[in-house]
Amino acid sequence: MIKRLRSKYTYSLILLRQLVITEFKLRYRGSFLGYVWTLLRPLALFAVLYVVFFYFLRFGAGIPHFPVYLLLGIVLWSYFIEVTTNGLSAIVGHGDLMRKLYFPRYVIVIAGSFSALINLAINLIVVSIFMAISGVSLSWHILWVIPLIIELFVFALSIAFLLSALYVKFRDINYIWEVVLQAGFYATPIIYPLSIVLTISPLAAKIMLLNPLAQIIQDMRAAVVSADTATITSVFGNSYMHVVPIIIIVLFAIISMLYFKKKSPGFAEDI
Amino acid sequence: MTNQIAISVKSVSKDFYLPHEKVDSLKSVFVNPFKLHRGGEVQHALKDISFDVKKGEFFGIVGRNGSGKSTLLKIIANIYRPSEGSIGVEGKLVPFIELGVGFNPELTGRENTFLNGALMGFSQKQVQEKYDAIVKFAELRKFMDQKLRNYSSGMQVRLAFSVATILAESDILLIDEVLAVGDAEFQRKCYNYFKGLKRNGKTVVFVSHDMDAISQYCDRAILIDESTIKNIGTPENIAMEYKKLFIPQEVHVDKASKQALKQQRWGYGGVDILNLDVSRSTYDDDDQYIEISYRVKSVGYKGSVIPGVTIKDDLGRSVCGTNSKILKTPVSLLTLKKVGDTIASKWLVPNIFNDGRYSVEPAVLDDSGKEALVWWNDAIHFDIKNEYSVPVHLISPKIELEVERK
Numbered sequence: 001m002i003k004r005l006r007s008k009y010t011y012s013l014i015l016l017r018q019l020v021i022t023e024f025k026l027r028y029r030g031s032f033l034g035y036v037w038t039l040l041r042p043l044a045l046f047a048v049l050y051v052v053f054f055y056f057l058r059f060g061a062g063i064p065h066f067p068v069y070l071l072l073g074i075v076l077w078s079y080f081i082e083v084t085t086n087g088l089s090a091i092v093g094h095g096d097l098m099r100k101l102y103f104p105r106y107v108i109v110i111a112g113s114f115s116a117l118i119n120l121a122i123n124l125i126v127v128s129i130f131m132a133i134s135g136v137s138l139s140w141h142i143l144w145v146i147p148l149i150i151e152l153f154v155f156a157l158s159i160a161f162l163l164s165a166l167y168v169k170f171r172d173i174n175y176i177w178e179v180v181l182q183a184g185f186y187a188t189p190i191i192y193p194l195s196i197v198l199t200i201s202p203l204a205a206k207i208m209l210l211n212p213l214a215q216i217i218q219d220m221r222a223a224v225v226s227a228d229t230a231t232i233t234s235v236f237g238n239s240y241m242h243v244v245p246i247i248i249i250v251l252f253a254i255i256s257m258l259y260f261k262k263k264s265p266g267f268a269e270d271i
Numbered sequence: 272m273t274n275q276i277a278i279s280v281k282s283v284s285k286d287f288y289l290p291h292e293k294v295d296s297l298k299s300v301f302v303n304p305f306k307l308h309r310g311g312e313v314q315h316a317l318k319d320i321s322f323d324v325k326k327g328e329f330f331g332i333v334g335r336n337g338s339g340k341s342t343l344l345k346i347i348a349n350i351y352r353p354s355e356g357s358i359g360v361e362g363k364l365v366p367f368i369e370l371g372v373g374f375n376p377e378l379t380g381r382e383n384t385f386l387n388g389a390l391m392g393f394s395q396k397q398v399q400e401k402y403d404a405i406v407k408f409a410e411l412r413k414f415m416d417q418k419l420r421n422y423s424s425g426m427q428v429r430l431a432f433s434v435a436t437i438l439a440e441s442d443i444l445l446i447d448e449v450l451a452v453g454d455a456e457f458q459r460k461c462y463n464y465f466k467g468l469k470r471n472g473k474t475v476v477f478v479s480h481d482m483d484a485i486s487q488y489c490d491r492a493i494l495i496d497e498s499t500i501k502n503i504g505t506p507e508n509i510a511m512e513y514k515k516l517f518i519p520q521e522v523h524v525d526k527a528s529k530q531a532l533k534q535q536r537w538g539y540g541g542v543d544i545l546n547l548d549v550s551r552s553t554y555d556d557d558d559q560y561i562e563i564s565y566r567v568k569s570v571g572y573k574g575s576v577i578p579g580v581t582i583k584d585d586l587g588r589s590v591c592g593t594n595s596k597i598l599k600t601p602v603s604l605l606t607l608k609k610v611g612d613t614i615a616s617k618w619l620v621p622n623i624f625n626d627g628r629y630s631v632e633p634a635v636l637d638d639s640g641k642e643a644l645v646w647w648n649d650a651i652h653f654d655i656k657n658e659y660s661v662p663v664h665l666i667s668p669k670i671e672l673e674v675e676r677k
Contacts, residue, residue, distance in 0.1 A: 018395070019386075099345075101390055268351055
């Protein structure tokens, strides 16, 4: 049974591995600072936002370790952007390959999400350095990071699959997705603490937390930075509401898998 | 060769939908949600194709451009899905629709080797085992750690071909005609590779326009024309039928085409070609000579002329030809003294031709032999139907065989 499964997916695994390696090698080839850019990009964004929102707008007042809190949010959001935009162009961008060779099409989408995962890992190391500098005290709650990252991985990948298949037929998707991402950046508590929303409108905060990304980012902050972060559990008063974002993710996963599976045999002709 | 089936193609059809206005934006869906398929046409690339390829067979697919060969190959390779019918494949199949698919100019030769290998389904370890052999075959040892963009196109092709050749120990290979490009040395390597494949009992499906290669390597072949199978059989028969596709059917000559015929004459003028004729429209083994005759009449030119003929095959290649200067005909016989003077010429060409249609091009040069007074392209045709014709070769003189039992 395992052997049969293995032989069925050997091709995919071989290809996945090689594509991830290639993408990683290619990413910063020819650029002077190379892999340092993986760190510099979110750090630059972090520096700008930190100055604007922490020093001038005083958003982080009352939040312990606000720099780490902010950086963690940015890092997770960057990962989401990277996976979905990579995914969007994965199929169309490899059209030449599709027309000349058969290989399991989904590998190319997954490969894009794995390279983003490598970047996320590098960025999380930076976050932990900031944590050490900032003097964040660690607890067993940090283990929550693992299931939360899995949740984020699945959510981002599902959307990537859906976008990649849609983009083959509808070339407007990339503009739409750009707008959605911009809106999402402000609709998710990344640059501002959720506690601000909570004081203005508890209902708005509740609705915001049903967004899987907001739930993941807040839970992650609670697990890593400070236990008194407003999470879905603390805002609703119980942890059962976790079911809603998870259902959203599962729905996305099922719809995108089915759609991708249905469309993938025709990719070579439709591109 | 066993009787096991490697590839079975069962009544496969393929339609392409070609929209006149491509519907690829959401706007057009919203504006016209129920008319997504407005203004398009369906193109039938393949109609009801069925055949089997046996294990260890070298199978050729031939057909004119646009007949559906490449579509068929892509369906067998699982790149396109058939609109109807099904494909069964036994064993690992590696398609070479194009060499070096997925090569990235920013990667080194070495990295590209592994990437290309992975695309064909070979693991890092499997490629590593054969890496030295690949490099050796490609003769690129010094360049493997350079970026591909610094390679010449010849080097890229060599690397791609080596990866494909050394790695592909799969059961079935699909080879599109693109493999047959490159310089003479590279072609020789290709053909040696084919011979090796045949010895090792691989199943190969081979698409080509090169009838010599088809006849030489294939065990069987199919001819596809106008999206359907015209014939399946021995490569020699298929090669012959393929060539016949290029012999046009008899057409009624109307005024317009007579006008067109005139335009096929060019040159400085001053003489005219009259009474052009061939002794028969079809020649067979009984005819020793093809007899061509025409008259040269002066319509203004005075002086000696050099008449000649060229015979071309249906692909437009010159098969043979000559003129009076080459044949050392006395100039005194070829002088036009005044307007209206006429010289009759008769040419006897030995019947050494292969089956097919040939065109005759009469031409008259001036006394220096440098300027064409009149040249008549594609002036008249004759067909050859020889019993002993061997279409693989350029010509088919009747070769006599003497056998003696001792």
